Amino acid sequence: MGQKFRQFIDNFGYTRIVIILFLFVLLVSAFALELQIKSLLSGILIRTGMNLLLTLAMVPSIQSGTGLNFGLPVGILCGVVGAVLSIAMNLTGGQAFFAANVIGVLLAVVAGYVYGLLLNRVKNQEMLIGTYAGFSVVSGMCMFWILAPFRSPKMIWPYGGRGLRVTVSLEDTFGGILNKFLFRPYKWIDIPWGLLGYVLIFCLFIWLFSRSKTGIAMQTVGSNPRFAEAAGISIDGMRIVGTILSTVLGAMGILVYAQSYGFLQLYTAPLYMAFPAVAAILIGGATVHKASITHVIIGTFLFQALLVVALPVTNAVLPEGNLSEVVRIIISNGIILYALTRIGGGD
């Protein structure tokens, strides 16, 4: 019995069990505190959907051997620029979302290629270099947001002057476009079918890709570069493919995130966006060398569920002013920290 139990834990992953137990404790206390369970559950689904593509972006980079993509802000910025341009073109609704995606993806292909070239020069240090490459690009783009010659009143400061606002509302353009699509309220939970369907389609794409010749070559490079070389696979080439894919998913991911959030965040907002995605996939059971779609879905769900439930629970327990905000920061960064300690392999 003990043996079997241990084996079960080993198979399922210690990290995941710890997180699930924590989540369970939070849910029970939410129930005991008589919080609105329905809004919590619905919130979990929406937050999982809006973050899923950003987590999914980790998969190609892990599979191609560049590790966790801490340079995700590179892709995120491509998506943001796409959105800004689509607003500047005065597009609305589906057209705006589509245009933002097309522009974002095009930029991400180029940026991912360049970023891939950089990563090929710093093998074995991708994650550290990636973190700072991300930071640098975000800072560089801050200048762009100030200097960019956009004139759309939706984006510049209401009192005029130079530069774009820190947060641009998407209410008139594509805010909530996926969240509202096929949104169905039920008795116990509201399910955003459109949002979930949209992100799951991309999971399916990545899964199919991992079954293709190129996908398999990319995974081979990640799992044993010397083997890959002996099999006639171009190591550098496959690493670039992985980085481009990851960057593209980052660009598309931020657009899904932004439409759900309702705002486009410029300037330093993308700075730390890689960390929740990294934490989510690690909690899901991935390692620096191995990641799958299952890891993405489980990880994103668990991570976001924790955040969604933890906030109202701490609010109810500690109503004093901004103490709950402090606790929220401790919890979300605590989960990230815990996930990062599992970086070498959670299961």
Place this chain on the structure above:
Amino acid sequence: MNKPIIQLVDICKEYYGNQVLKKVNVSVRPGEVHALVGENGAGKSTLMNILFGMAVIHNTGGFSGQVFFDGEKVDITSPKEAMDKGIGMVHQEFMLLPGFTITENIKLNREITKHNVISKILGEKMKSLDMESMRKDARKALDTLGLDIYEMLSVEGLPVGHKQFIEIAREIDKTNVRLLVFDEPTAVLTEIEAELFLKAVKKLASTGIAILFITHRLNEVMRVADNITILRDGEVVGKLAREEASVEKMARLMVGRKIDRIQKTEKKSNGSIDENILEIKNLKVNMPGERVKDVSLEVKKGEILGIGGLAGHGKIGIANGVMGLYPSSGEVVFNGDKIKLNNPKDALSKGMAFVSEDRRGVGLLLEESIEKNIALTAMQVQGKFLKRIAGINFALTWKIRAHARKIIKELDIRCTGPEQITRRLSGGNQQKICIARAISLEPELLFVSEPTRGIDVGAKKIVIDLLLKLNQEMGMTIIITSSELAELRSICDRIAIIYDGKLEGVLPPDADDTDFGLMMAGGHGKAKEVS
């Protein structure tokens, strides 16, 4: 006659049931240069590990037999103890700090110190270095070796030969040193450096230090050794005094006759037997530790060619170079087509395949399934097991699985099924998977490096039989690179011997032991060549 300083009596050692030393006796007297000669794997290193009380010996169940040092029975349990007793070792790889001067390296951890103001208050640890006396000591050690070099130079950037001398100087500077062990000291030296080195060894011996000299350069043995012990397969097969020794004699003893030639059925002839399938011209391969300096070789269609030679002489580099895994230059013509060097894909797609000597490093995806390991190269290079849907090539899982099942059956791979990951398989079964992947390419020419390294005896035979079968039934040309000469001689049609990165000669498998021994030890020109 003075008493021996060190006596190893009836030393036996086994690793996991594998007897690597059988009742070995060696003794060395003060002032004697004693050479220990043998092929790779003859047991020389194990013997030295025992002498130095290395942990690896104790962790694997210890050894039996006795060690006498200076007439007393001793039980050396750590290298530190060996050093305290006065046994010094000069390593094959240099253990020097590049940024430090020669003097500092020689006196490392044995620095001469003197008191200063602070040390008088704060104690011993704060004493400053007495550079002047250290210099003098270093100078003395260097002079003993006859090395004319300024002792305050930084070690960084010195030629290899000098580094070797500094390593020795460090040992002889230890005042108590009574026995010095040299482990293949001349392997990295140029001829002139080696010459100097041999002189220094003689000079050292004349001061009364006993010297144990491990090498397989037979000419050097003849130059400096007073006595010679020859090991083969863990047994002492000869003890010679210099007067009675000759290079030929040592070579013969070293290689020995231990061949059981597998009887071959007559080969199906595939076209003209004299047709060359592969021509290698002036191949140079920059593979660390196995550098190929200039090899030209022709391989005939349908033959099994063996590539032999001692470790570090470049035999491994040839296959790796032709297959594009290490930077190489020269010309390789396969079936009349020039192969692009440094491009594995080109070599693979033209019909050559390679089973690497580094099974776990290059040969396998350890965390992946057997079927993926088998199918991967054929899929990537030849587009097998793929179907094009909407412009994307998808892998056909069922086709891969069927292929894997077939091959698992054919090669008798012991596993729980095609989905098992390869890490947990035994060495023999892993090797079969590497071969399975190579033959999934249906190559005309197969390179196999060290096919039986690290696998047990039973599996060795199966692997060798498999290669033979591929050659005879499918007409595949096979080039086997192996450190085990006996293995090559049992199945090859011809055997090329590589020495110092160059082709020393090509011999038939039934050639004399002496010829093999001589060629492997670089006795160029003395052996008859055949081709």
